[in-house]
Amino acid sequence: MNSIHVIPVSPASERFADADHWCAFGAQWESGDSKEIECLSVVDETHDVKTFTFRCPDYHALAYEPGQFLTVSPVIGGESVSRCYTLSSTPTRPFSFSITVKRVPGGSVSNWLHDNLRAGHSLVASGPAGNFTPVAGPSRKMLYLSAGSGVTPLMAMTRAAADLYAELDIVFVHSARTPKDIIFRAELGRMEGSMAEMRTLFFCEGLGDEPEWNGPIGRLSIEQLQRQIPDFKEREVFTCGPKGYMDATRALLEKAGFDMARYHQESFDISTEGIVEPALIPAVLGQPQDTFTVRLARSGREFTMSAEQTVLSAAKKAGAIVPSSCSQGVCGTCKTAVLEGTVEMNHNGGIRQREIDKGMRLLCCSRPTSDLVIDL
Ligand SMILES: Cc1cc2nc3c(=O)[nH]c(=O)nc-3n(C[C@H](O)[C@H](O)[C@H](O)COP(=O)(O)OP(=O)(O)OC[C@H]3O[C@@H](n4cnc5c(N)ncnc54)[C@H](O)[C@@H]3O)c2cc1C
Ligand code: FES
Structure with a gap:
């Protein structure tokens, strides 16, 4: 048993030949509502990351801030299991929206989505929610720091800035295991070419099967930060990635004398590390x-x-x-x-x-x- 229902879909050409489908645009999905969303497409981003694009029922628009997430609740093995996924799409195109999911070894929902969710299926979702958005620190000069799937909120913010011709000065730093693990590599490259003040910097831990890679190898260091982004202290910093990455990034910025009031982070880590959980006392x-x-x-x-x-x-x-x-x-x-x-x-x-x-x-x-x- 699972929560996916195949919706009988008439071909798009037939649907949009009907005036009602066009009239439906304009209504909005109320934030916080739980709804069945229809999967429109599934795209491989890397060998272990897929983007799932959806629409709301009745062609409602989804209003959200770039960086917010949805909570999706597939039924797996007869049980509804909820997980948060950041909307990687831009809210400037609110009639379809995407989540980008990395397979977590042994993880229940990420693997289930990769293995089961297809275009035409539907899924229960609620939200959008979250405070990791540019509203938390509006600025013209941004420094986005991400690792792994933590790229998604920063991608949403960059896509929104590009779509709005917002003329932001963005330095987009992303860390990946190898070049082939860089999520959205081609699109970030295109945006760098089309946005006057956007720059990407990819750090890879190893070359993998791309020996011709000539970008930086290793992790972001204070020396790299000072050399590559000399004006980093003038920027608003948004960081997202695994806990270890964020701890290291925060420590590095503190050591470099960055004003931490301008530092924002979101953790995708669901571990309760650091929380004291004594055993139950009968x-x-x-x-x-x-x-x-x-x-x-x-x-x-x-x-x-x-x-x-x-x-x-x-x-x-x-x-x-x-x-x-x-x-x-x-x-x-x-x-x-x-x-x-x-x-x-x-x-x-x-x-x-x-x-x-x-x-x-x-x-x-x-x-x-x-x-x-x-x-x-
Ligand atoms: C605000 C927010 C936004 C997020 N956005 C994204 C996003 O954009 N993209 C993305 O890919 N992820 C995102 N995540 C993470 C996502 O919500 C999930 O946590 C992630 O996909 C893993 O879920 P899962 O069900 O696959 O793994 P889980 O089943 O929750 O497992 C997580 C880990 O625990 C281990 N584990 C599971 N069961 C056991 C067990 N019995 N014993 C020991 N270890 C076990 C797994 O091996 C795995 O390492 C976000 C999280 C938050 C909080
Ligand atoms: S608010 Fe997310 S599990 Fe409690």
């Missing part, structure tokens, strides 16, 4: 002061958790099925009503104030400050 052992009892209202299940754990991880360890994706308080997938008790929530934009006012909380970034009853 309720029968008594209850020290820093532990709380949580009751799941629907199943009646009860467990005790430490004040340092997130409610999401404790509930999962206790066997509850809680939809989740980013684990960072950005996507909203784990939004759940807290019926009794209080939590401390440190979210990153995945919930609105009116939802908080109604008692909803993001369990992935909430820690208990009292005993709880939650709507699970």
